[in-house]
Amino acid sequence: GEEVAQTPKHLVRGEGQKAKLYCAPIKGHSYVFWYQQVLKNEFKFLISFQNENVFDETGMPKERFSAKCLPNSPCSLEIQATKLEDSAVYFCASSQPGQVNYGYTFGSGTRLTVV
Amino acid sequence: AQSVTQLDSHVSVSEGTPVLLRCNYSSSYSPSLFWYVQHPNKGLQLLLKYTSAATLVKGINGFEAEFKKSETSFHLTKPSAHMSDAAEYFCVVSVFYSSASKIIFGSGTRLSIRP
Numbered sequence: 001g002e003e004v005a006q007t008p009k010h011l012v013r014g015e016g017q018k019a020k021l022y023c024a025p026i027k028g029h030s031y032v033f034w035y036q037q038v039l040k041n042e043f044k045f046l047i048s049f050q051n052e053n054v055f056d057e058t059g060m061p062k063e064r065f066s067a068k069c070l071p072n073s074p075c076s077l078e079i080q081a082t083k084l085e086d087s088a089v090y091f092c093a094s095s096q097p098g099q100v101n102y103g104y105t106f107g108s109g110t111r112l113t114v115v
Numbered sequence: 116a117q118s119v120t121q122l123d124s125h126v127s128v129s130e131g132t133p134v135l136l137r138c139n140y141s142s143s144y145s146p147s148l149f150w151y152v153q154h155p156n157k158g159l160q161l162l163l164k165y166t167s168a169a170t171l172v173k174g175i176n177g178f179e180a181e182f183k184k185s186e187t188s189f190h191l192t193k194p195s196a197h198m199s200d201a202a203e204y205f206c207v208v209s210v211f212y213s214s215a216s217k218i219i220f221g222s223g224t225r226l227s228i229r230p
Binding site for chain 2: 033035040041042043045048056091093104105106107108109
């Protein structure tokens with residue numbers, strides 16, 4: 001499809017529970033990015049993929065966060081043992097090869113609330 | 116190093132008057148620049164993009180932006196504001212090189228429209 005599909009739209013987890021977020025990039029887009037919007041005006045880069053390979057993971061908190069992009073499956077971002085500070089909106093974006101000329105299409109985000 | 120500075124955290128204009136949202140960037144590479152809009156509790160929508168073609172870029176909903184290399188600026192303008200333009204606007208620079216890729220967000224400008 002022509003949109004980046006993120007599911008679920010909202011997710012509520014008790015502290016310590018696992019959370020798993022999904023992102024289906026636009027067909028033909030080989031780059032996928034995950035961003036965390038904690039404060040309204042602050043986007044933190046988490047990780048990017050080129051197809052199923054990790055391209056840049058410099059933003060990932062390694063202890064509890066993991067991500068995958070497997071062939072023929074939505075990409076996923078998993079948080080083990082969630083903490084209150086993980087509450088945020090998580091955005092996924094995808095881009096075509098030669099991305100600098102095409103821009104990024106963002107999904108509508110998953111709002112994670114940890115209680 | 117790459118960075119994006121949005122010079123105004125909040126801009127308020129009257130309906131029907133021009134809009135100017137300011138953005139300055141710093142980049143060691145030839146940048147690709149974008150403006151995104153985020154309505155309350157919604158995802159990010161691409162307004163327009165500059166990718167080293169024409170310096171004056173036209174986007175959706177009557178917005179346009181001019182890339183000025185000498186001033187390292189990429190200001191967003193609209194001749195006549197509409198109530199539906201009220202939202203948060205983000206200037207974004209894209210950095211893509213062999214070992215990493217990043218989308219760097221500005222801090223955002225909240226646009227309010229007075230009736």
